[in-house]
Amino acid sequence: MKTSALFCLLLFSFTAFAEPQPEPGLRCREYEPAPEMGPEKIIAYDLTHGLWLPEGENSNTIQFNDDGTAVMFSEGNGRTTATFMIWSVNSVDGLPQLSTINSADGSLRQYVVTTDCEGMNLLNTATWEMHKLLYRPTAASSSLKELEADLRGEWTAYASRPGAGRPQAVRINFLKDNKFTRLLDMGPERGVWELSKDGKFLLLHTWKRNQPTGCGSTTVYRLIYCDDHSLQMEPVATPRINEMEEKQQQEGLLSFIK
Numbered sequence: 001m002k003t004s005a006l007f008c009l010l011l012f013s014f015t016a017f018a019e020p021q022p023e024p025g026l027r028c029r030e031y032e033p034a035p036e037m038g039p040e041k042i043i044a045y046d047l048t049h050g051l052w053l054p055e056g057e058n059s060n061t062i063q064f065n066d067d068g069t070a071v072m073f074s075e076g077n078g079r080t081t082a083t084f085m086i087w088s089v090n091s092v093d094g095l096p097q098l099s100t101i102n103s104a105d106g107s108l109r110q111y112v113v114t115t116d117c118e119g120m121n122l123l124n125t126a127t128w129e130m131h132k133l134l135y136r137p138t139a140a141s142s143s144l145k146e147l148e149a150d151l152r153g154e155w156t157a158y159a160s161r162p163g164a165g166r167p168q169a170v171r172i173n174f175l176k177d178n179k180f181t182r183l184l185d186m187g188p189e190r191g192v193w194e195l196s197k198d199g200k201f202l203l204l205h206t207w208k209r210n211q212p213t214g215c216g217s218t219t220v221y222r223l224i225y226c227d228d229h230s231l232q233m234e235p236v237a238t239p240r241i242n243e244m245e246e247k248q249q250q251e252g253l254l255s256f257i258k
Helices: 002-017 039-048 141-151
Strands: 051-054 060-064 069-076 079-092 095-102 107-115 118-122 130-136 153-160 167-174 181-184 187-195 201-208 211-226 230-236 254-257
Touching: 039 079, 039 095, 039 107, 051 153, 060 181, 069 107, 079 211, 095 230, 167 201, 181 211, 201 230
Parallel strands: none
Antiparallel strands: 051 060, 051 130, 060 069, 069 079, 079 095, 095 107, 107 118, 118 130, 153 167, 153 254, 167 181, 181 187, 187 201, 201 211, 211 230, 230 254
């Protein structure tokens, strides 16, 4: 069995790397990496400059970030989930290898990687199964900048607190330097905010209390509607290891006015 698996890996490697890789795949993209980059850096560059859809799983989109984190947005059964990962690309026995650690279950996965015009081919080094990530371009920078401009400012939402019988105000202030403040029952929260690369999700990275430089947690919202005076979004579940329940602040649609 091990001999057969090794033969498959060697055959895959010979076929995939018989010609210079992964440059031919990147020629199909809208961007061009620096010519002095090695195969591992080219693949990392490719991952961080697009959106990635696992083939056959059209409801999932993976965003790889420059800081070595990634998030998979999944939609299905009437709900949306954001799963965080740690990733890296290194050379193993002369072949580019992608490693990911899933924050929901702590699982480690490693893949030998090649690229083509459709996306990336991933050979799982444990199961020898081949997977495909399909490339999709990110949202236009002009669209993201327009959305960021609409978000900046102070937003207020009013909701009924169960059992209290009076309105409760929730205020979020999105600042120009991508910092935010949020007033909740337990007191103010501060941190930094960002949009997903397709502009569909808002991520709030909250600082630990009394530690303004350390991220304590990340909450995710799916943007339903946003202009310069109206904002609608819904919380997204974020499963994490060692947590009995998925982290989810509230349920249902949140409506804000500026």
